Amino acid sequence: xxxxxxxxxxxxxxxxxxxxxxxxxxxxxxxxxxxxxxxxxxxxxxxxxxxxxxxxxxxxxxxxxxxxxxxxxxxxxxxxxxxxxxxxxxxxxxxxxxxxxxxxxxxxxxxxxxxxxxxxxxxxxxxxxxxxxxxxxxxxxxxxxxxxxxxxxxxxxxxxxxxxxxxxxxxxxxxxxxxxxxxxxxxxxxxxxxxxxxxxxxxxxxxxxxxxxxxxxxxxxxxxxxxxxxxxxxxxxxxxxxxxxxxxxxxxxxxxxxxxxxxxxxxxxxxxxxxxxxxxxxxxxxxxxxxxxxxxxxxxxxxxxxxxxxxxxxxxxxxxxxxxxxxxxxxxxxxxxxxxxxxxxxxxxxxxxxxxxxxxxxxxxxxxxxxxxxxxxxxxxxxxxxxxxxxxxxxxxxxxxxx
Amino acid sequence: xxxxxxxxxxxxxxxxxxxxxxxxxxxxxxxxxxxxxxxxxxxxxxxxxxxxxxxxxxxxxxxxxxxxxxxxxxxxxxxxxxxxxxxxxxxxxxxxxxxxxxxxxxxxxxxxxxxxxxxxxxxxxxxxxxxxxxxxxxxxxxxxxxxxxxxxxxxxxxxxxxxxxxxxxxxxxxxxxxxxxxxxxxxxxxxxxxxxxxxxxxxxxxxxxxxxxxxxxxxxxxxxxxxxxxxxxxxxxxxxxxxxxxxxxxxxxxxxxxxxxxxxxxxxxxxxxxxxxxxxxxxxxxxxxxxxxxxxxxxxxxxxxxxxxxxxxxxxxxxxxxxxxxxxxxxxxxxxxxxxxxxxxxxxxxxxxxxxxxxxxxxxxxxxxxxxxxxxxxxxxxxxxxxxxxxxxxxxxxxxxxx
Numbered sequence: 073x074x075x076x077x078x079x080x081x082x083x084x085x086x087x088x089x090x091x092x093x094x095x096x097x098x099x100x101x102x103x104x105x106x107x108x109x110x111x112x113x114x115x116x117x118x119x120x121x122x123x124x125x126x127x128x129x130x131x132x133x134x135x136x137x138x139x140x141x142x143x144x145x146x147x148x149x150x151x152x153x154x155x156x157x158x159x160x161x162x163x164x165x166x167x168x169x170x171x172x173x174x175x176x177x178x179x180x181x182x183x184x185x186x187x188x189x190x191x192x193x194x195x196x197x198x199x200x201x202x203x204x205x206x207x208x209x210x211x212x213x214x215x216x217x218x219x220x221x222x223x224x225x226x227x228x229x230x231x232x233x234x235x236x237x238x239x240x241x242x243x244x245x246x247x248x249x250x251x252x253x254x255x256x257x258x259x260x261x262x263x264x265x266x267x268x269x270x271x272x273x274x275x276x277x278x279x280x281x282x283x284x285x286x287x288x289x290x291x292x293x294x295x296x297x298x299x300x301x302x303x304x305x306x307x308x309x310x311x312x313x314x315x316x317x318x319x320x321x322x323x324x325x326x327x328x329x330x331x332x333x334x335x336x337x338x339x340x341x342x343x344x345x346x347x348x349x350x351x352x353x354x355x356x357x358x359x360x361x362x363x364x365x366x367x368x369x370x371x372x373x374x375x376x377x378x379x380x381x382x383x384x385x386x387x388x389x390x391x392x393x394x395x396x397x398x399x400x401x402x403x404x405x406x407x408x409x410x411x412x413x414x415x416x417x418x419x420x421x422x423x424x425x426x427x428x429x430x431x432x433x434x435x436x437x438x439x440x441x442x443x444x445x446x447x448x449x450x451x452x453x454x455x456x457x458x459x460x461x462x463x464x465x466x467x468x469x470x471x472x473x474x475x
Numbered sequence: 476x477x478x479x480x481x482x483x484x485x486x487x488x489x490x491x492x493x494x495x496x497x498x499x500x501x502x503x504x505x506x507x508x509x510x511x512x513x514x515x516x517x518x519x520x521x522x523x524x525x526x527x528x529x530x531x532x533x534x535x536x537x538x539x540x541x542x543x544x545x546x547x548x549x550x551x552x553x554x555x556x557x558x559x560x561x562x563x564x565x566x567x568x569x570x571x572x573x574x575x576x577x578x579x580x581x582x583x584x585x586x587x588x589x590x591x592x593x594x595x596x597x598x599x600x601x602x603x604x605x606x607x608x609x610x611x612x613x614x615x616x617x618x619x620x621x622x623x624x625x626x627x628x629x630x631x632x633x634x635x636x637x638x639x640x641x642x643x644x645x646x647x648x649x650x651x652x653x654x655x656x657x658x659x660x661x662x663x664x665x666x667x668x669x670x671x672x673x674x675x676x677x678x679x680x681x682x683x684x685x686x687x688x689x690x691x692x693x694x695x696x697x698x699x700x701x702x703x704x705x706x707x708x709x710x711x712x713x714x715x716x717x718x719x720x721x722x723x724x725x726x727x728x729x730x731x732x733x734x735x736x737x738x739x740x741x742x743x744x745x746x747x748x749x750x751x752x753x754x755x756x757x758x759x760x761x762x763x764x765x766x767x768x769x770x771x772x773x774x775x776x777x778x779x780x781x782x783x784x785x786x787x788x789x790x791x792x793x794x795x796x797x798x799x800x801x802x803x804x805x806x807x808x809x810x811x812x813x814x815x816x817x818x819x820x821x822x823x824x825x826x827x828x829x830x831x832x833x834x835x836x837x838x839x840x841x842x843x844x845x846x847x848x849x850x851x852x853x854x855x856x857x858x859x860x861x862x863x864x865x866x867x868x869x870x871x872x873x874x875x876x877x878x
Contacts, residue, residue, distance in 0.1 A: 142642035
């Protein structure tokens with residue numbers, strides 16, 4: 073009986089640790105592997121042989137791990153690329169050294185591509201080592217699943233902040249606009265979800281080419297009609313030529329993705345410069361949106377945990393490799409939302425971006441359709457029972473990468 | 476039996492509506508006044524005769540009002556100034572028209588000054604009308620009370636976001652700094668409270684003149700020692716000459732206060748420009764900090780509500796005017812925190828700013844002393860039982876200014 077390895081990659085989420093807890097717990101319920109080893113800082117730490125034994129994490133710590141935001145093993149933005157044979161060889165060496173035959177990788181599009189590339193490489197090298205993906209991304213932009221763990225909690229937090237800041241904005245009489253910015257580089261799911269709150273006047277998504285004059289006319293209309301305008305913008309909003317609204321402030325992260333920020337500030341300034349409102353307030357959700365521990369969606373925690381369970385359980389089949397697990401939307405007998413689990417080829421999860429559907433977008437920046445709201449509603453419903461410390465704060469585990 | 480008037484002013488908080496609920500409930504328990512009339516948009520709406528009858532708001536709505544953030548009556552930034560006789564005369568007219576003999580004003584320093592000025596003016600005019608203040612401010616800078624309603628919840632949210640974003644920051648290996656910005660124009664209470672989380676490496680407060688070179692040396696030291704540096708800065712942080720760190724971006728609000736924002740961005744840029752870290756992440760709590768409904772402190776909600784109760788109850792004494800109610804820190808028999816209520820002259824609450832004590836500040840931007848943490852701890856402990864809707868969101872009342 074060999075060991076398994078589990079690691080986390082990409083941007084943290086509110087529930088990525090619940091998937092980790094699922095893998096650990098599944099192996100306690102059915103010890104398919106002798107040890108469950110955590111790779112510290114994703115593939116970067118694994119290449120360096122930096123592992124942490126998670127096999128016997130006790131049940132009460134697992135419950136707290138499920139409600140701990142961010143990536144408890146640490147994360148990385150290092151991407152294994154096809155052709156980097158030295159990295160591939162080194163990875164298999166580390167796995168051999170630690171008697172690891174199965175690697176669970178929790179991450180987004182890029183990490184699912186890593187799962188695919190590693191599986192291919194291992195097969196070509198005649199190795200029996202297996203690579204299995206567990207998805208996460210607050211961007212919700214993976215193609216096969218109905219939605220991605222991390223997104224529902226991010227949507228819940230975005231809605232909470234949206235409603236609270238709308239109430240704050242509504243308390244004033246002075247003319248000003250409010251602009252809330254959410255994450256969402258290539259897809260507007262998170263920004264669009266804010267419409268659930270019923271508070272969004274205008275919505276600016278990456279899926280629709282931004283047109284300055286049309287947008288400003290819409291803002292003017294709202295100010296004329298109601299004396300206020302609450303706007304939500306996705307960080308990835310862009311002009312027809314692909315230039316981001318936030319273009320002035322872009323930098324670069326390790327994956328050669330543009331690092332965005334400032335779309336809300338740009339819109340506010342545009343509105344003030346056009347003389348439509350003398351001032352505006354900007355709220356950028358930034359990092360707080362993706363890894364909060366005070367707005368977890370119960371559905372999200374449960375699904376993230378069960379995706380960890382199902383990935384481990386399906387790996388009992390020795391042929392289970394190059395696969396990623398995911399959630400489909402099913403129905404209960406009473407017609408309510410019901411999560412169903414499936415697995416599919418990693419290649420289908422990798423390198424595609426699922427845009428927010430154009431036919432769910434109302435014209436004139438007027439938000440989303442009822443169909444879109446029906447999609448979002450069950451994802452944010454319900455509250456997990458949080459375990460608090462005596463200090464009144466939700467308990468969190470000390471990250472394994474810092475132990 | 477006459478009526479009473481209650482209104483809200485200044486920046487909204489997470490619990491200012493709990494004080495409103497307290498006044499309404501107290502009058503249901505002991506009808507000292509025939510009607511409880513809400514002034515819409517503070518003194519501005521009252522001058523316009525815009526009132527809303529709150530006398531019979533049912534108990535279940537009051538419970539939801541207590542957990543509704545922002546100012547349910549609407550707010551204003553209009554300040555009644557001594558010498559503006561037309562306003563004073565008009566206000567007494569409106570009160571006469573609606574048979575109001577007592578005015579409860581819930582607000583910060585400026586509103587408490589309004590209470591004082593109105594009381595003086597009424598006395599001089601031979602009027603028996605009474606003016607009573609109920610304090611609120613997330614800035615926590617009123618002098619007589621131990622702390623101000625609104626601050627503990629803002630501190631709780633700031634700590635939650637601080638800890639969550641610290642976990643997110645800690646998940647990475649790449650060298651960067653993190654800078655969290657909180658509200659706090661003249662006093663650093665809110666920024667200082669973040670030290671409760673145990674996550675703050677460096678703290679920049681308005682109380683200590685900012686010294687660029689010394690600060691950068693401290694950041695360099697942290698980066699050298701631990702490869703990371705988590706910084707919290709108060710929006711009001713300033714140089715010895717009084718220039719705000721955020722000076723480039725200041726505007727003006729209706730009270731001739733500088734509108735701040737951008738201190739965190741300034742610090743990040745300063746650190747990057749100095750070559751200490753190649754990049755940094757900025758999180759500005761902005762409006763989300765002050766009127767959230769997902770991080771109320773139980774102590775805060777209870778005290779805000781009871782301040783509403785005590786203000787109403789004390790007003791049974793016809794001589795009770797020009798007074799503001801407040802919270803003192805007492806001890807239970809077991810030595811635990813215990814809120815005690817008092818009332819004092821409005822003049823003592825108005826126009827003074829209680830700075831964060833310098834002897835609670837550790838040198839070298841190293842946060843606060845244990846004594847400071849002991850002050851903060853009981854304020855954020857405990858969680859109120861939130862009433863959720865079927866959509867999974869905390870229920871809120873529809874603002875009275877929008878009905």
